[in-house]
Structures are given as structure tokens and as C-alpha cells.
Amino acid sequence: MPKIEDILKETTQKFLQAGIESAELNAKILLCKALNCKSIDLFINKNKSLLSSEIDEFNKLVAKRLKRIPLQYLEEKVQFYDLELFITNEVLIPRQETEELVDFTLSKIKNKQNKTILDIGTGSGCIALAIAKNLPNSQVTGIDKSKESISVANKNKNLLHIENVQFVAESLENYLPKTKFDVIISNPPYVPLVNYMQLEPEIFFEPKDAITDGEDGLYFYKLIEKKLPLLLNNKGSIFLEIETTLKDEIQKIFTNVAKPNIIKDIYGLERILFLEEINF
Structure with missing residues (x-):
């Protein structure tokens, strides 16, 4: 042998x-x-x-x-922000750029106690769980339209023994929380369909609707902006991962809400948009 x-x-x-x-x-x-x-x-x-x-x-x-099935799906796990997460092909594979989104968000809100935080499009729960673990006095909610994703997220919650987080199977379009949140964070599907078709082979094994909105990549930013009064407390903050090539269009979407700020990732690409002290 x-x-x-x-x-x-x-x-x-x-x-x-x-x-x-x-x-x-x-x-x-x-x-x-x-x-x-x-x-x-x-x-x-x-x-x-x-x-x-x-x-x-x-x-x-x-x-x-x-x-070309992604290695992470075969291994059924991925490292994300010092967490080992269980994943399946029902969820997007967490990436380094999203770790940067988490890291930057924590740097901005870590000194603000007892925050309520909403993670839109939670997938594996990676963002919500990382935030919840690092802010034990916060209450984090992750939503996703995919019941399969919520199942994976709840499994990760149980494996990691993180209690200050809950996951809800609901689309952003239909989600109406009983109470609003202090912070919204999201890595929405932002790849324009025309760009999606040109990505590497491994991408096509990931959930398509977690990567692209099937249109121009702007749908979920527009929807988030539209629903802000129903989701975000006054003086709240938003932290979003964005498509670099769409930064100008995304900034315009939020111009009437507050001054949009852009942060570059480790590759020098504009990757994070955030707004603070939002007034309604």
C-alpha cells in the first residue's frame, strides 16, 4: 500500500x-x-x-x-476571527475581508455597552457570533431568509457556547423587529451579475444569492436604506461591506441618511462603508 x-x-x-x-x-x-x-x-x-x-x-x-468544490466545504469548517465555524454548501464561505468588517466595527463600538446589534444576511453566523463573543454585554440578532443557513448558524452558536445571540429565519424585506437596534452590520450580496459570471470556478459551488443580487449589486443597499427607520434607533450606526467598484453609487444611496465614510481593506480597496450618529 x-x-x-x-x-x-x-x-x-x-x-x-x-x-x-x-x-x-x-x-x-x-x-x-x-x-x-x-x-x-x-x-x-x-x-x-x-x-x-x-x-x-x-x-x-x-x-x-x-x-473545484471549495476546500472549506470538504473540510466542513473554516477559521473566522478566532472562531472555528462549521459550514456547509448552504452558506457563504466567510472571508478575510469580512473579518476586517468585524474588526473595524468592534473598534468603533466596543466602548459602548449593552448595544443591540442586527446582522443582516447572517449565513453561517460568522459576523453575529464574532461580535457577540467580543461584546458579551451586547445582544446580537442575525437574520437570513434561508432556513438552512439559520440551522448552520444555530449549530455554530451551540458549538461555540455563545449565548448573547439569536438567529431568525426571515428575509430583510419582511423583517419587522419588536424593538429597533443600535447597530446594523451586513455583508450583503453585492457582486453585480455580470461580474459574478466571471469569477473563479469555486464560487459557483457557493449559494448564488449570497454573492449576487442577480442585478447590479445595489439592491440590498437600497433596501437597507429604505428600512432604516424601522430597524435602527436614533443615533444608531451602520457598518457594511461593499463592492469597491460600486462605492460611489452606494455612497449616494446613503447620502440623505448621514455622511457615508469609506474604509480600505488590507489590499487597499474601498471595502467598508459606515455611518454614525444617524438621525431620523
Whole structure:
């Protein structure tokens, strides 16, 4: 039977030929998944031969990755803002840019106690859970129209033992809370449809309606602005992840609400729009 070292080399070469980035890392992560072990174990046991059942399980994962199914879906987990989250293909894969949205939001509101916070389009619950964990005196609500997403978010809540957060299966269009919120945060579907069709193959395995509004990328910003009086307390704040190429249009949407501010991400792209001290 083939050894761990040989299997990793062979699989890395397959991934390289398929144009998969970080080929060796992908191979190691999938083998760890198949063997239910840690990366260090692969090195320690590199000369160990695998059982046929272990090879079969690994080959199934490799075949899926070669079809460009995202690694995170195969691993069924992702790291986000010091949290390990369970994910499925029912939810958007959390990304580094969204960690920056969380980090910036926390920097602006961390000294304000007992805040109520709404996360629109919560997906896996990544934003809501990260905010709730870092602001234990806050009350966070995450909404999503997808019942499957809410199921994943609730599973993450239970796995992480974070109590000051709740998840509601409801669309933004129909959501009417009993009480308004102090802060709204969201990473809405903002990729214009024309841009979506040109993205890398892995993207097409993620929920389409979590990435694009099927139009020009502005639908949810307009909807958020329209519903603000029903959702946000006076003097409240909004923090939104945005599509860089749409920054001017998005700023115009919120001009009548308050002065929009734009923050760049680590790549120098305008990625976060925020408004503070909003008056109604």
C-alpha cells in the first residue's frame, strides 16, 4: 500500500496540473480530513502505509476538489476571527475581508455597552457570533431568509457556547423587529451579475444569492436604506461591506441618511462603508 509521503506528492501534482492554488496544503488538509488527524501527524507518520479504506475516503475528497468544490466545504469548517465555524454548501464561505468588517466595527463600538446589534444576511453566523463573543454585554440578532443557513448558524452558536445571540429565519424585506437596534452590520450580496459570471470556478459551488443580487449589486443597499427607520434607533450606526467598484453609487444611496465614510481593506480597496450618529 502507498505511504503517506507518496500519496501527498502524487496528489499535490494532480492539484498543480488542475490549476488549484496552494496544491500541497490542499492535499495535506484533505488527507487529515480522511484520516481524522492533525497536520503534524502526517509528518511524523510519513512512511506509514494507509489502509485501502483510508485511501478510498481520501480519493473521494480529492475527486471533489478536482471538480473545484471549495476546500472549506470538504473540510466542513473554516477559521473566522478566532472562531472555528462549521459550514456547509448552504452558506457563504466567510472571508478575510469580512473579518476586517468585524474588526473595524468592534473598534468603533466596543466602548459602548449593552448595544443591540442586527446582522443582516447572517449565513453561517460568522459576523453575529464574532461580535457577540467580543461584546458579551451586547445582544446580537442575525437574520437570513434561508432556513438552512439559520440551522448552520444555530449549530455554530451551540458549538461555540455563545449565548448573547439569536438567529431568525426571515428575509430583510419582511423583517419587522419588536424593538429597533443600535447597530446594523451586513455583508450583503453585492457582486453585480455580470461580474459574478466571471469569477473563479469555486464560487459557483457557493449559494448564488449570497454573492449576487442577480442585478447590479445595489439592491440590498437600497433596501437597507429604505428600512432604516424601522430597524435602527436614533443615533444608531451602520457598518457594511461593499463592492469597491460600486462605492460611489452606494455612497449616494446613503447620502440623505448621514455622511457615508469609506474604509480600505488590507489590499487597499474601498471595502467598508459606515455611518454614525444617524438621525431620523
